[in-house]
Amino acid sequence: MGNAGSVELESARVVRLLRDSILSGQRRSGDRLIERDIADELAVSRLPVREAIRQLLAEGMLTARPRSWAVVRQFTEDDVRDIAQVRDVLEVLVFEIAALRHTSDGIAKVEATLEREFAAAGVGDAAAAHAAGAEFHLIMAELAENATVNEILGMMRGRLLLLFKDHDDLIAMAEDHARIFESFAARDTATLRLRVQRHLRAGTATALRKLAAYNSETAAIRARAAAMREGAHAAREDTRPAREDTSAREDASVAGE
Numbered sequence: 001m002g003n004a005g006s007v008e009l010e011s012a013r014v015v016r017l018l019r020d021s022i023l024s025g026q027r028r029s030g031d032r033l034i035e036r037d038i039a040d041e042l043a044v045s046r047l048p049v050r051e052a053i054r055q056l057l058a059e060g061m062l063t064a065r066p067r068s069w070a071v072v073r074q075f076t077e078d079d080v081r082d083i084a085q086v087r088d089v090l091e092v093l094v095f096e097i098a099a100l101r102h103t104s105d106g107i108a109k110v111e112a113t114l115e116r117e118f119a120a121a122g123v124g125d126a127a128a129a130h131a132a133g134a135e136f137h138l139i140m141a142e143l144a145e146n147a148t149v150n151e152i153l154g155m156m157r158g159r160l161l162l163l164f165k166d167h168d169d170l171i172a173m174a175e176d177h178a179r180i181f182e183s184f185a186a187r188d189t190a191t192l193r194l195r196v197q198r199h200l201r202a203g204t205a206t207a208l209r210k211l212a213a214y215n216s217e218t219a220a221i222r223a224r225a226a227a228m229r230e231g232a233h234a235a236r237e238d239t240r241p242a243r244e245d246t247s248a249r250e251d252a253s254v255a256g257e
Contacts (some may be wrong), residue, residue, distance in 0.1 A: 005135070005197075010044055010048035011047075011048035011049075011051035011058050013043060013048075014038070014042060014048050014049055014051075014097070015051075015055050015056065016167060017042060018033065018038070018052055018053075018056060019056065019061065019158075019161070020127070021173075022051040022061060022162070023127055023130060023161060023162075023165050024073055024127050025165075027072050028072060029072050029073065029074040029075070029214070030071055030072060030073045030074050031071060032065070032069050032070070032071050033053060033062065033070050033072070034069040035039070035049050035050055035053065035069065036242070038053075047064045053070050055075030055159060056070075057070060057248075059154070059155070059159075059160025059161075060073065060153065060155060060156055060157065060158040060159040061073055061155040061157075061159070061161065061162060062072065062158070070257060072138065073090065073158065073159065073162060075163075075207070075211055076211075077208060077211060077247075079159075080204060080207045080208055081208075082199070082212060083156070083159055083160075083163065083203070083204075084200065084204040086094060086152075086156070087160075087200050088197065088200055088201075089190055090149060090152060090153065091137065091140075091143075091153075091200060092148070092193055092196050092197060092200075092213035093138050093149065095139050095140050095144075095180070095193075095196045096189045096192060097145075097146060098140045098141075098143040098144040098184065099183070099185075099187050099188075099189055099192055100144060100187060101144065101185045102143050102184070102185070102187075106139075107185055108141045109143075110136065110139055110140070110141055110181055111181070111185070113132055113135050113136050113139060114132075114136065114174070114177060114178060114181060116128070116132040116135075116175060117129055117132035117133055117136065117173075118171075118178075119176045120132055120170070120172045121170035121171045121173070121174045122171070124170070126165070126168075126170060127165075127175070129170040129174065130165045130167065130170075131161075133167070133173055133174070133177065134160060134161050135250070136177050137160065138153070138157070138183075141153050145165040156195070163207050167194060167203065167206055169207075176195075176199045176202070177199075178191065180193055180195045180196055180199060183195055188200055
């Protein structure tokens with residue numbers, strides 16, 4: 001019993017550490033997460049690491065690979081657009097239901113999250129601002145009290161967190177959430193729907209812009225690496241005739257003797 005509880009607590013800590021390292025950019029899209037290496041890095045056994053990777057795979061933050069490793073999810077344009085389509089339906093519905101069902105406790109919870117987001121944005125703490133921004137959306141799902149919708153959004157948690165970290169205008173994102181909160185608190189579902197849709201579509205545009213920049217950067221790096229390889233190969237080829245000529249002269253000299 002005690003060991004099982006210890007492993008569960010340890011795996012939760014490993015989940016938090018791995019998630020933070022991904023959202024902070026320490027681990028980038030495509031980076032490998034290998035059980036053995038992470039266990040050594042965090043000074044834990046492989047079991048909690050395996051459990052943590054399993055959870056992050058379920059959330060969609062990682063993509064599985066053979067044997068005992070995974071990679072940080074890499075988005076394509078189609079991925080971003082597919083997620084946007086789902087969010088445009090599900091999250092708008094979630095916000096509307098939450099607006100109709102919210103209580104004073106729910107309002108207080110959302111306000112506290114907004115305060116944390118503005119505080120983090122004000123000092124340029126991107127990781128904390130993004131985490132609070134994601135929490136803003138997740139709390140709305142909680143307040144909607146729809147188990148099926150929450151289950152679906154839970155499976156998308158990792159993807160949503162990865163997309164949120166691409167927002168670079170922290171203050172603008174917090175202000176967007178504040179406008180949504182205003183309509184939510186007033187139960188003005190018509191205005192709320194428009195504000196949520198505008199917010200989600202702006203997020204999709206940002207994610208696509210960041211993805212294009214990342215792909216361009218990756219292509220440039222690969223092109224430079226290929227040019228360096230070709231240059232090294234050409235240099236080796238250029239020295240080969242000189243070596244052959246020197247060898248031929250040495251052979252002729254020996255024959256003359």
